[in-house]
Amino acid sequence: MVVGRVIQEQKNYYLVDISAEKPVRAVLKGVAKSKQKRIAVGDFTELELFDGIADNAVIRKVLPRKNDLSKPVIANIDNIFFVNCLIDPLIDFSYIDKFLFCASVKNIGISLVFNKCDILSETQTAELQKIAEIYENAGVSVFFTSIKDEKSINRIFDAAKDKVSVFAGQSGVGKSSIMQILFPDEFFAVQELSAHLLRGKNTTSHTTLLALKNNSGLSAGFIADAPGFSVFEMPNIEPQFTAAYFPDFVKVLEKSPCRFSNCSHKNEPNCSIKTAVQAGEIAQSRYDSFLKIFAEMTVRAKNR
Numbered sequence: 001m002v003v004g005r006v007i008q009e010q011k012n013y014y015l016v017d018i019s020a021e022k023p024v025r026a027v028l029k030g031v032a033k034s035k036q037k038r039i040a041v042g043d044f045t046e047l048e049l050f051d052g053i054a055d056n057a058v059i060r061k062v063l064p065r066k067n068d069l070s071k072p073v074i075a076n077i078d079n080i081f082f083v084n085c086l087i088d089p090l091i092d093f094s095y096i097d098k099f100l101f102c103a104s105v106k107n108i109g110i111s112l113v114f115n116k117c118d119i120l121s122e123t124q125t126a127e128l129q130k131i132a133e134i135y136e137n138a139g140v141s142v143f144f145t146s147i148k149d150e151k152s153i154n155r156i157f158d159a160a161k162d163k164v165s166v167f168a169g170q171s172g173v174g175k176s177s178i179m180q181i182l183f184p185d186e187f188f189a190v191q192e193l194s195a196h197l198l199r200g201k202n203t204t205s206h207t208t209l210l211a212l213k214n215n216s217g218l219s220a221g222f223i224a225d226a227p228g229f230s231v232f233e234m235p236n237i238e239p240q241f242t243a244a245y246f247p248d249f250v251k252v253l254e255k256s257p258c259r260f261s262n263c264s265h266k267n268e269p270n271c272s273i274k275t276a277v278q279a280g281e282i283a284q285s286r287y288d289s290f291l292k293i294f295a296e297m298t299v300r301a302k303n304r
Contacts, residue, residue, distance in 0.1 A: 007209035044074035083169035097289030102232030118146035
């Protein structure tokens with residue numbers, strides 16, 4: 001038996017990486033098939049090779065996942081490169097904060113990528129630097145990229161080494177363009193932003209784990225070519241736990257707890273979060289996003 005990672009789902013079989021020159025073709029049969037709801041790209045599996053031939057195998061067992069996504073269907077993710085732009089399309093703080101919140105609930109690491117930095121003026125670049133500081137204060141790694149600057153894309157490659165990563169972000173931010181540089185032998189359809197909506201069109205239709213190659217040509221990690229991954233399904237958590245998924249809030253509360261242990265950080269007196277917002281330790285945009293998410297979690301809790 002060998003252990004391998006599923007890198008692609010086909011109609012009647014799976015391609016599984018077993019750290020060999022090429023992936024094996026594996027099928028799911030017997031008890032394993034009856035027990036398994038659906039194998040996801042990224043799943044670790046125990047394989048039995050047919051007579052030792054390394055291009056035909058049977059999946060005997062699917063190992064437990066550390067996390068997963070339902071849309072796109074991917075398991076065991078180490079990091080999401082969440083791509084945004086300051087302009088073209090315009091930055092949306094609420095969208096970013098909701099995405100970070102959902103990733104935190106899912107226990108998936110996240111890196112914030114600001115792309116198309118080459119089109120920014122000096123004033124806009126300075127503005128983006130201040131925005132980056134907000135998210136670095138929240139414990140998020142931040143990358144500045146441009147497809148005209150190969151070094152900036154190489155930093156993405158270095159951060160993705162030995163991990164399974166996924167690119168996400170609204171259409172038109174340049175995910176496919178970055179992927180094309182990372183995987184020059186692949187083809188990623190890139191479409192211009194719609195003049196009417198200022199948004200691009202999704203161009204990917206399936207999920208595949210593409211292997212990053214080191215200087216020796218061996219796999220150095222995987223990045224998912226995922227179909228239009230731009231939003232999470234919102235989780236169902238108790239409203240009072242919302243702040244626990246805002247790392248910048250947690251940092252403040254560890255240093256100076258609120259007066260009330262069940263503080264909602266909305267209207268209570270002696271609230272450390274509101275004090276930190278007033279002092280500039282927490283950005284107003286982050287607090288506004290927190291209030292929106294808290295309200296949504298409250299509605300969801302009432303409807304359960």
